[in-house]
Amino acid sequence: MTARNRAAFPLASAFALFASPLFAHNGVDHSRAPMSAEDLVTMPRLGAPSVDPSGRMAVFAVTTTDPESYARTSKLHMRLLNDMEAMPVALDLEGADARFGGDGWLYYLADAAEGGDSATSQVWRARIGIDGSVTEKSQVTNLARAVNGFQVSDDGKRVVIWTELPRTCTALACDDSAKPFAPGPGTGMLFEGDRGFVRHWDQWETPGTFSRVFALALDNGSAAGEAVALDGPVGAGGPSGDTPTMPFGGNEDVALAPDGKGVYFTAREADKGEPYSTNLDIWFSDFSGKPPVNLTMANEALDALPAPSPDGRYLAYVAMERPTYEADRQVVMLRDLRTGKTTALTEGFDRSFGSLAWTPDGRWLVGTAQDVLDTPAFRIDPRNGKIERLDLMAGNEAHIGNVVLLHGGDLVFTRDSIGASAELYLARNWGQAKPLTDVAMTRMGALAPVVVQRFSFAGANGDTVWGQITKPEGVQGKLPAILYVHGGPQGSFNDGWSSRWNPRVVASQGYAVISVDFHGSTGYGQAFTDAINQDWGGKPLEDLQKGLAAALEFDTQIDGTRACAMGASYGGYMMNWIAGKWPDRFDCLVQHDGLFDMRSFYYTTEELWFPRWDFGGGYIDRPENYEKWNPANHVDAWKTPMLVITGMKDYRVPYTQGIASFTVLQEKGIPSQLLVFPDENHWVLKPKNSLQWHNTVFAWLERWLKPAE
8 A cells, every 4th residue: 555654754843744825925915815704604615526428527516605695506517627728617507416417418406497485406407518508408307395316327217316205105296294293283292202313413303204215217308107115115124214314414325226227325224223323224226116135234333335336246335343333434345246245445444434436447446535634535446455545636635525537547526625615626547636626716815825734743642643733824923822622523623624613714813723633533543533432531631732732832923821722512522621621721712512511411412322432331321431521520610711602403412501501601700602593503504603603703712812902
């Protein structure tokens, strides 16, 4: 395997540095305004690309935000691939989730023709010319319910769609207006104690109703005949659960066989054990309407990302080994569909793959996986499992995603970083890539740049821990420090763009943003990720303490006497933990959707496999573990001013956790604020709410970090 070991570089004073200014220029251009929250919210956003079968053109969506109304619009664009000087062309199509079929047509989702309040999302298709012309536009499906996603067979003879429908319904026209869990006459919802989720992520469940996959024949581009339920008859052995999996599953959960005679899909059983289970399985349906076949029944942990080889001989997918652990390593598996023999291709590679795709000739698999602070692409030999890290970008790969493989080792993909949002790139013959789009690059270039520095240090147990510093480029004088703490906790503030918790927009306000990938973070091997298990406030806090000290030693421009810390989810937990266990270090804290009381959290969250794994069982089983790392037990030491933010539709960390921490701050007379979003979940997604979030956070930071007059 060829890979670049970043920790192997000479470390002067135990540090390794990678500096990457976003835009090369001579000197410092003080005329460029720093990036604002308004810039972040209204920056155009690039969607995933699709390439036509001939490899001539890519189609992708660009989402724009109106700076006055903040309304968002998605419009499809086309970019020729055989002319690097060509410019993207806006197509006369309003739609989303566009992809080319093997028949050369562009299929996409758009509202039904009647429009108005009765409009529902349906599948459409059109011909796209090399000049960007749109012809022969027609509606493919005309169903009584919304199509939430789709796939089209390579021969154009069948469309697979998914929509929400009770498991008892065998036809798309099923009348599901009566809800057994809402018997009336009042507005109450009645849930049985032997079922699964009551609520999940940001919505209350409708028992018995799931996202389900159906197949329809296509007759000259129009859906015809009765739809076939791919989960099979009720009680016949097929799955009763969501496909795509909830709450974040998508197109990657469904894959049509190359010969068009079947479909692979991922599902998790929605029974009373669902809140405790990470057991996703891959099923195969032959479109007959009979029960599908569970191909991964033997593995009680996660199996996902089905990817059949172009010749239909093999099925690649990823699998975890340990049931109930959502952050276990995802190993690439290869199943011979003739013999059933399954091989763990990447068992010897200590990274977790998050995407998979085959080259058109079936010679290679390409997957992406976090590696230290980057998410590069890797080429995998399906014959022997040999892995090669692809060098697609000069400098740091940062975050590569949405990989589309073409003939001859050509790749189309998106790349983003802390400094820049996603753009589309083309690499020829596995070589260095060149940009295809300028969705936001020019606009970014008009803003004052930032510099991102990578550093490493000896953290808990003497292990190498990595971090990043993001700060305005070329500024003079000291910069206050902001310690960013990521969520998960099995996650990373890697070198990638985000529309939330964006280091660049915070740094642009005149701060040095320091992020540390503490023990428990991903991209450093499975043992490092596992190290947080039953140690939530131990090694991670030590890493943060040592990481902040290391960053201050490494970059003397950072003013450690003016410092705030901020984080969400587990990062919010850490703010509550810091308040009691490191109370004299920071001038202020920003706690978003943070866990405050581990006992009440356990009994009110939804995905119970998560705390049960991280704390060695449920609260009844291991109360000592929950109480050992419970911020509520250390409120006597709280003294640091704190801004608390929460969303009332957050069912992962219910908003009452934020109310509880705010009550402590009030009772102790600690300067505090509480920002509550009635219409947001664990994230803040709406444009105006995002602006309010940033304005409130920036005002709070300025209040405590502005220089003394």
